[in-house]
Amino acid sequence: MLTVYGMKASGNCYKVQLLLELLGRPYRWVEINSAAGETRTPEFLAKNPNGRVPLLELEDGRRLPESNAILCFLAEGSPYLPTDGFARAQALQWLFFEQYSHEPYIAVARFISGWLPQDHPRRAELPRLRERGHQALAVMEQHLSRQDWFVGARCTVADLALYAYTHNAADGGFDLMAYPALRAWLARVEAQPCFKPQTH
Template identity: 50%
Template structure:
């Protein structure tokens, strides 16, 4: 398998983290999305949407969208629950991540650290900051009563939410006021085969 990715991306990191937790071998091919490397003719054959991550399988198939890839890889593993209600709760939190969390926290992090600020982005800053804090408060409330998001067990719902939460301070979110989130993040770092977002040990050698 080849994971086509951009190393700072939380969406790509979701896949790298799960693959590591599963002990799954793969190769990592990195692109600079700021420089438009995912809009070349070759990349667009992998994903017409021009976005990472893309997981390319040995049989030539390619799967896009980070949470769809998580779902595929988690089947038959402890990271996808067997019971239907718990499965629906995993999907609930993964949708929350995509609609309430990622568009705010991840977007601000990308603007600050990679794309740069402009007048239009500055005008959206306060609203996105408020929406990001609102998402963190929902997470904090849940985690104050549960160690993980679904069924008291680490699942791909946690991976989806952890990816951008643990680097939220790079978007100027203060996590010190969210003790349950901090404890949850620490617990994930103690998981066997945990890898940091900057780990590129699977990178394809030129």
């Protein structure tokens, strides 16, 4: 059986869980508390030298880190990964957008808002994180005002990756009222058969 090392509160980890649920694939979940340093122990660094979750472990012991690489690996051969070359490249485009232009602002704002004390110096980063996060949400809104899904005519890994930190962006102080197409898309993702909400 597949093993996922992950932290339930992390959107990057939730992505992997969500896809496994949508695919109906059985898996074992090993909870790793990165906030308590559990991704920096010698045991964990031997599994992933970059010291991050999620980490996928196959039945034969091979391991794969990086949430969006895991999504592509697991989705291969399923409708969640396009087969056409250009559509597949577009899915990758949105996965890289998510990790470079979306997650570093929206997920980090959520972390600072929800996990750090009220007087923590990193709260000074919030205005810039929110400005950049809103830029990413505006790019998504523009795209979703023209089509229902990020790539092609159905839900793919691109939607799942972007859903992970968009559905709870309010935790980081992002008001989604100004993004109607984005809110309709969140509801479409949640209406997928076997959809599982994030629990933490």
